Structure formats: structure tokens, C-alpha cells
Amino acid sequence: MKIPTSTNIPWKPDDAAIKAKGGYILNEKQVEYLKQLVKALISMYSDIANVVNNNRTDYDALATHALLGDGTAGRALRMGRLTIADGTNPSTLKCTLVSEWNGDAIAATDNIAKGATTGDFTLNAAGTILTVELGDVLGCMGFVGSGIVNNVYTAGVNVVGADLTVRLRAGATNQDLTVLVDSDTYNISLLYVTSA
Numbered sequence: 710m711k712i713p714t715s716t717n718i719p720w721k722p723d724d725a726a727i728k729a730k731g732g733y734i735l736n737e738k739q740v741e742y743l744k745q746l747v748k749a750l751i752s753m754y755s756d757i758a759n760v761v762n763n764n765r766t767d768y769d770a771l772a773t774h775a776l777l778g779d780g781t782a783g784r785a786l787r788m789g790r791l792t793i794a795d796g797t798n799p800s801t802l803k804c805t806l807v808s809e810w811n812g813d814a815i816a817a818t819d820n821i822a823k824g825a826t827t828g829d830f831t832l833n834a835a836g837t838i839l840t841v842e843l844g845d846v847l848g849c850m851g852f853v854g855s856g857i858v859n860n861v862y863t864a865g866v867n868v869v870g871a872d873l874t875v876r877l878r879a880g881a882t883n884q885d886l887t888v889l890v891d892s893d894t895y896n897i898s899l900l901y902v903t904s905a
Contacts, residue, residue, distance in 0.1 A: 784847065784902055787812040791841065791851075791875060791897045795890040796820045802886055804830050806841060809898065813843055823887065837883035841873040849873055849901035862889075864897045873901060 789812030794803045798820045806815040806829075821827040824834035831840040851866030851873075862877040862884065875897060876883045889895065 784904060785811060787901055787903060789813055789899045789901075791899055792894060793839065793875075793886060793890060793897070794894040796822075796887075798822070800836070800887045802830070802832060802839070802890060804839065804841075812899075813903075815841070832886070835883075836885040836887045837876055839875045839886060840869065841875065843873060843903065844871050845903040846871050846873050847902045847904055849899060851875065851897050851899045862895075866897070866899060868901075871904070873899065875899075 787808070788810040790807050790809050792805045792807075794805075795801075796803045796819050800823065801819070802821040803817060803819045804815075804821060805817045806813060808814050815829045818828040818830050821830045821832050821839075823832050823836045825832065826842075829842045831842065832838070833840075846868050849866050849868055851864040862879055865874075865876040865878055865883070867874045877886065877889060877895065878884065886895075
């Protein structure tokens, strides 16, 4: 939309002349300018109405708590922070999940051993894959927020069943979490979608 400009159009009214004539009297240039301005405003209103109508579907999806691109009502976007620390017993983990935004929370769970389930956490026999048993996860991503000493680790986060699996990698190699926590605590931020 292009708003017309008003160069060379005198707009300063002569108050005495206006009072004497009972109101504004516009010359041809002023009338033409006002016509162009009204057309531009009508066009702008039409553009706004089209945007609102085109986005009505998106608004309706948000109003029914459906994620855009998904369309299923009731699904929720969540963010949490998983802390992986050294457990009290040798070769074990102590894990906590806290909500950072609309997320789940799992209290500190100590002595998570390889090949075992402790509370809501399971560590595989190699100590390389930690499962956070939430039971309703549909999609996720994660990144290491802190806990980097001499090496740079990337977080591999996946959905298996309806739970989150977490691993720390150096390059393409999964690391034994029970060894890593001997020297540091790892915080992994998780962004995930749940069914409710």
C-alpha cells in the first residue's frame, strides 16, 4: 500500500475565512489527495482483513491448545533442565529434572546404576544412555548447558517409546556417563513435546 504524499497542497486554514463560509472549502488538489488517501486506507484495511482471515486457522489452533503444524489438541511444549551428577555409590549417577518452563519435575534420584532402573531413570548396561521415563513424550531436542571441562560434549536426545533418552558424545562416540561425572556435573536443557 502506498500512502499519497501532500507536497504543494496548502493545508493551513484561514480561520476567519472558514468561519465566514461555514467550514472548509478544499481546492481540487486537496480533494484528489483525500480521495487517494481514502483509497489507500481502504486497501490497507483490506490487507489487514486478509491477514486476519488467513491466520484465523492458526489462531483457532492456538485457542484449542493445538501446536501449529501438528493440529492435535492437548499437546504441550515443555522445557526442563536435566542435571547428571556423581552418585553416592561408586559408578552411579544422581539425576534431577527441573522445570524451566511448563516442564516436568523429577526429584533428585541417587545411585542410578548401570543396567538398572532407579525411580524414573534407567541407565543402560554400558552407562552411555540415560532414559528419563516421562511416558508421554512425542518429540524433543537438547543441548549441554554446562559441564564441559576439557572436552566438548554434545547431547544426543531422542524419544524412545514415550520417554526421553539422553547421551553425551565426544564426536560420534557415546561416553560412559558414570565416568564423566567423576570430574564434573552436567546440565542438559531439554525442549520437548508431550501428549498432554
